[in-house]
Amino acid sequence: MNYIKHLNAIFEVFASDTRLNPTHISLYFALFQMWNENRFPNSFLVDRNSTMLLSKIGSRTTYHRCISNLHQWEYIVYEPSQNRFKGSRVRMPIFEISPGQVADMNDTTDELAVVSYININKHIKTNNKLSRESIPKNEQVVLNFFKNNHWEAVEATRFYNHYQGIGWKVGGNSSIEDWRAFAKKWMLKANELNADKEPARKPRKKGKVDYLQTTTKKNYGEPL
Structure with a gap:
């Protein structure tokens, strides 16, 4: 077990796995x-409360969901106990960095399995692309x-009508990779155009306003 190689490999895998x-x-x-404290045995017992305390997880539901995910995604092999006292x-x-071997989860040998993070990254990149x-x-x-x-x-x-009409391409050649990002740019441009269309407010005249002053001449001799 090479401590440094394992950590370097797992950090690289974590950086690429968007599920985590x-x-x-x-x-x-x-x-x-x-695992380190037990000197890297083939397997070791874990106590839920101690593990939650060490990982700063406060919810049992969150703990069980996360440990099940790690097992499902083949980061660990989790064998839950049916006995609450065990x-x-x-x-x-x-x-490891070496790409030659893949872990066999059903292997009964005492030797530790070796996982190729290169193969895992290929799987993750494919899923991200899809x-x-x-x-x-x-x-x-x-x-x-x-x-x-x-x-x-x-x-x-x-x-939608604009980009649907041009086949969701940019400049007639390059395909759009993320339509949501283009939607945000669209709205930024729309907000700028709307701001330019707003009429300028007339400045108020300084001084007092005579609300009794009229501009229309009236004949007050005429009956109402």
């Missing part, structure tokens, strides 16, 4: 510290986005 939040990372390093068991696969919405699915998606940002619906329709 700070609670996942805090929990992982709490488990890593416990702690659950955790295995920590090794992350999940990124370069163009909206339909006009309703755009309307909902504008509504959530408290923008006028008419601007949403103008935005």
Whole structure:
């Protein structure tokens, strides 16, 4: 077990994995510290209360969700205990720069598994590419986005019709990578144009105003 190589690899994986939040990372390093204190065994027992205290997690629901996520995403192997008087068991696969080996979670050997973070990064990048919405699915998606940002619906329709008409491209060649970012630019430009159209307020005349003064000559001899 190379402490430095493992940390370097896991930090690089964490930086690329958009599924993780700070609670996942805090929990992982709490488990890593416990693994370190036990001199990196093949597996070790964990106590929920102690782990929550070390990872600064205050909710049991959050703890169980995060540890289940780490298990699902193959950062750890979590074996929950069915006995409340006995702690659950955790295995920590090794992350290294070497791309040759992948962890076998069903392996019964005493040797620690080695995980290739290169393969994990490829999987993460593929998921990110598929999940990124370069163009909206339909006009309703755009309307909902504008509504959530408290923008006028008419601007949403103008935005959608404009870019739908030009095939969601920039300069006629480059495809839009993030339509939401272009929507924000659209609204910034729209707000600037609206500000330019507002008529200038007439400055007030200094001094007192004579509200009894009239400009129209009247014949007060005529009956009302």
